[in-house]
Amino acid sequence: MAKVPHAKILIADDEPLYLRTTGDLLRKAGYECICVADAHAAVEALSRESFDLVLSDLNMPGNAKLELLHQGREQWPNIPLIVITGVPSLPTAIESVRLGIADYLLKPVKYDDLLSSVRRALARPASNQPAAERNDDERRALAARFPEIIGDSPPMLELFDVIDRVAKTDANILITGESGTGKEVTARAIHRHSSRTEHKFQVIDCTAVPETLFESVLFGHVKGSFTGAVSDQDGLLRECNHGTAFFDEIGELPFPLQAKLLRVIQEQTFTPVGKNTFVQVDTRFLCATNRNLEMEMNAGRFRRDLFYRLGVIHLELPPLRDRSGDVVLLAQRFLQALRPRDSQVQGFSDEVLSRFQEYDWPGNIRELRNVVERAVALEPTEWIQISALPPALNPSRKIDSVSSNSFDNKSRVQAMDQAEHDYLTALLEQHEGNVSQAAEQAGMSRQGMHKLLKKHEISASQFRD
């Protein structure tokens, strides 16, 4: 990306040392810089002279309500603005993105990162208008841009609005929420709406990669660097260069590997196993977890610095029970999508729809989807009845009464499934949701246990305090 010749940059920050060094560095890179120590002085400078870019701190005198951002975007919408803060927070990040800022960086910023952000911002077209507040109808209209995400409840309309705004930035995003709430679907939607959409969306499931192989899977290795390294491998990160790396279940990433990941995110470089030269990448990081990372950090199991790096923007997806207006909508859409062409099923009985609305859906949307899929297959009439629902939604239904006429293979599978489900629930209860301990007692790997829990739509976090 070409540097805008003679670009003039306004830097506003109340830390004198930071102000001086940033100004010096950017001057050395050929820019003209004016440095001010508070928001008032910045607005004065903007009224007096013309600038091509503003770099603004958040916590500085005169900026308690982000006055510089608001006024700057309103009066000088064509001047791109980069926020640089030492104290990131979700409200300020969302507000900054809403106001159409060019980038949101965390201190300490590496010189190269700052320079590439400055170059990107200066190269952007001047039509960078601040994003106006949207009302519910406008947010509803946005939903059409995200056909993979079904929802019409207030938290989902808010989500469409935020995704639409953050997708275009390069900010790292942490997506939290219970299992099955749509974290991966949301991450894919963000990637699809980003400038990286032509490149790869790489899912890295932290529960599926054994700890000992993590570095080689992620960073690649050279032939012979360890037993079993029979050929050179590029690693997942190199494969999604210019794209998006989605770290699913980041809360499960073993502690020693968290420091390695932090380095990659900070420096966008890594060293393949068995090599001593580093590889440079340009990757956006999206992460998801159903763990409570605040609790994990307090317990010393998750690095706070990594949390701040990953969660420049933090999206919390609501559980389905808090989106009751969406349950019927989702069920109807799943029915349309999953009904085989020759199926006689037309829809749900009223009794089923009210059961759906009463139920608290611990497995969230994944569970609802599976319930609909199963009901379509089992229902012999045109309207899905309670009898086609699984025991959790139909407590009067016992395995033996379902199959009292035929102890066929289907009922055997059902009975075994139920037993396995009960076993896992009891095991997690005993270990208070600690998957590693539960896996150890069951004599299986952590990855195997995670797979099994997913199959049964059991979320270990339900068993933690």
Ligand SMILES: Nc1ncnc2c1ncn2[C@@H]1O[C@H](COP(=O)(O)OP(=O)(O)OP(=O)(O)O)[C@@H](O)[C@H]1O
């Ligand atoms: N809003 C939604 N609209 C339509 N389908 C959805 C929505 N949210 C989730 N789904 C569907 O529900 C299932 C689970 O979604 P997803 O894998 O994104 O959840 P998750 O939160 O990442 O789960 P986990 O924490 O278990 O990995 C998928 O089949 C997905 O397509």
